[in-house]
Amino acid sequence: MAEAKFLSVKEAMQKGSGEVSIRGWVYRERGSNKLRFIVLRDSTGILQCVIEKDKVGEEKFEEAKKLQVETSLTLKGTIKKDERAPSGFEVSVSEFEVIGWSDTFPITKDQSAEFLADNRHLWLRSRKMTSIMKIRSTVFGAIHEYFRNHGFLEFHSPIFQGTQSEGGSTVFEVDYFGKKVYLAQTWQLPAEAGIFALEKIYTIAPSFRAEKSKTSRHLTEYWHAEMEMAWASFKDIQDHGEGLLKHIVKKVLENNVEDLEILKREPGKLKPTLEKPFVRLSYDEALKILKEKAKMEIPWGKDLRTLEEDKLSSLYDMPVIVYNYPKEVKAFYMKENPDNPKTVFGCDFIAPEGYGELIGGSEREPDIEEIKKRLRAQGEDPDEYGFYLDTRKYGSVPHGGFGLGVERVVSWICGLDSIKDSIPFPRTMLRYNP
Ligand code: 4AD
Ligand code: MG
Numbered sequence: 001m002a003e004a005k006f007l008s009v010k011e012a013m014q015k016g017s018g019e020v021s022i023r024g025w026v027y028r029e030r031g032s033n034k035l036r037f038i039v040l041r042d043s044t045g046i047l048q049c050v051i052e053k054d055k056v057g058e059e060k061f062e063e064a065k066k067l068q069v070e071t072s073l074t075l076k077g078t079i080k081k082d083e084r085a086p087s088g089f090e091v092s093v094s095e096f097e098v099i100g101w102s103d104t105f106p107i108t109k110d111q112s113a114e115f116l117a118d119n120r121h122l123w124l125r126s127r128k129m130t131s132i133m134k135i136r137s138t139v140f141g142a143i144h145e146y147f148r149n150h151g152f153l154e155f156h157s158p159i160f161q162g163t164q165s166e167g168g169s170t171v172f173e174v175d176y177f178g179k180k181v182y183l184a185q186t187w188q189l190p191a192e193a194g195i196f197a198l199e200k201i202y203t204i205a206p207s208f209r210a211e212k213s214k215t216s217r218h219l220t221e222y223w224h225a226e227m228e229m230a231w232a233s234f235k236d237i238q239d240h241g242e243g244l245l246k247h248i249v250k251k252v253l254e255n256n257v258e259d260l261e262i263l264k265r266e267p268g269k270l271k272p273t274l275e276k277p278f279v280r281l282s283y284d285e286a287l288k289i290l291k292e293k294a295k296m297e298i299p300w301g302k303d304l305r306t307l308e309e310d311k312l313s314s315l316y317d318m319p320v321i322v323y324n325y326p327k328e329v330k331a332f333y334m335k336e337n338p339d340n341p342k343t344v345f346g347c348d349f350i351a352p353e354g355y356g357e358l359i360g361g362s363e364r365e366p367d368i369e370e371i372k373k374r375l376r377a378q379g380e381d382p383d384e385y386g387f388y389l390d391t392r393k394y395g396s397v398p399h400g401g402f403g404l405g406v407e408r409v410v411s412w413i414c415g416l417d418s419i420k421d422s423i424p425f426p427r428t429m430l431r432y433n434p
Pocket of ligand 2: 348357359360
């Protein structure tokens, strides 16, 4: 069969009739002494193929009887519509060739989450994971596209960093030739130096958080899409966050309707994000709404906890932007609000349906003394932040940016129970293998 031009399963079904050559893995198999039904899987879908003793001959049929789930093979045959087949088409096989035999595949129906996690490298082949990974790929593509369409240049910062930036409690320390360095929690601080050359920049890179919490929203290693922009107002930052999320959802609805169907995710749940402007609430307004609509009394100055974010998100069908948080609960680099110095120009985008914070962003504090003061208040030594403080010394400009947690977005779009399924090989406090 070496000369055959292979079609994907999807292309073969689009062709719909006549001769086709396809290749893939056995997804399911059953049959009798005369007939074997092989459901073949490739990256594009599944397709039932029938191997008949009378057609392929005694010897080949003996081989067909030994085909196990996940055996890889190539085959040639005639495709036709068949309502009874799992994907509506069936191939009557004239020739097949085994490429790689399979041992008995360990993953069968109704396995525990723990077993699937231990066998993640094999579980990736499932239809569920395949669809999630396709959506994830669309999301990454959409992020690059959005930023490039808006004149942002891709800029890279180091993963090994000399300082923390998002609070010492979630920083990973690494022994760097006898010195202590940290894995990047964010690209932001080097990026704030980068805007003086490139003005509008973005990245998609891994960020690391030593999260001890075993929640359905936290990974220790996640992909972080970040942007930083010179001459930006606080509103520009929020507008780009909204624009980016809308673009991501648009692309998924254009490209992945079949995958959403496999995941049993209703596309209608995502449409309001595309169609309606996001609700924007100040922190004060958010407290008021939580009090009035949910009888939740939050003392002014406290951060919103998961519980409160979930309640707030349940009141809307698109992301909600909460802005002007109390200074105390936010990072040292956020700009003080001149109208109320107890608050900062920081914003969080809270996902609908309880998927938590999708984006965190802010306008950045321009005043070098204020930054030093806040670093000291967090127990940091401003001298270690020399490169960062220089960004405020040589022609500083108003600027800001945000970071989007790609796995949070994928979880929400796919309607997943846990963030762990939004990434091929999740890393959490308890899992670093496979
Ligand atoms: O809100 P965070 O901590 O903001 C920053 O790191 C800023 N320096 C970003 C910036 O302005 N350039 O993180 C940004 C986003 C969160 O909104 C969340 O979506 C995601 O990163 N995130 C996580 N995702 C998965 N697992 C974790 N442990 C995460 N921690 C944050
Ligand atoms: Mg945040």
